[in-house]
Amino acid sequence: MRRLLVALVGNGVALWLTTLLIGPVGGGVTVSAYAPGGVVETLLTYALLAIIFGVVNGLIGTAIRIVAFPLYLLTLGLIALVVNGLLFLLVAWISGGIGFGLSVEGFWWGVLGAFVMGIFNWIIGLILRPLAGTRR
Secondary structure (H helix, E strand, O other): OHHHHHHHHHHHHHHHHHHHHHHHHHOOEEEEOOOOOOHHHHHHHHHHHHHHHHHHHHHHHHHHHHHOHHHHHHOOOOHHHHHHHHHHHHHHHHHHHHOOEEEEOOHHHHHHHHHHHHHHHHHHHHHHHHHHOOOO
């Protein structure tokens, strides 16, 4: 349970940092809260987006990676950028369908957002690993 909460916080913070870095550049990746207001609504929005990211990446992302394994080998893993960008766009589409959340301007913004979020998530994972109680 502790690892799940640490992963949820890590995803939320990584998404927040991604929108801070990429949002001002050209408005390519932005997050809109589910209700106008203060800090609670914004934090809840990022938590819900982190849950959606976890479900999409855990279910659909894993299935795609298994099916497309030969393509990963053929492209030496570069297809992962495209797959992660498409999963990022899928999360934006799902959250937009719910009525709040992530908005991505286009495919390349999705690829860039997924790449930057992956880097932030890796760094945050290194920092939060002792809290999760795992050693790798």
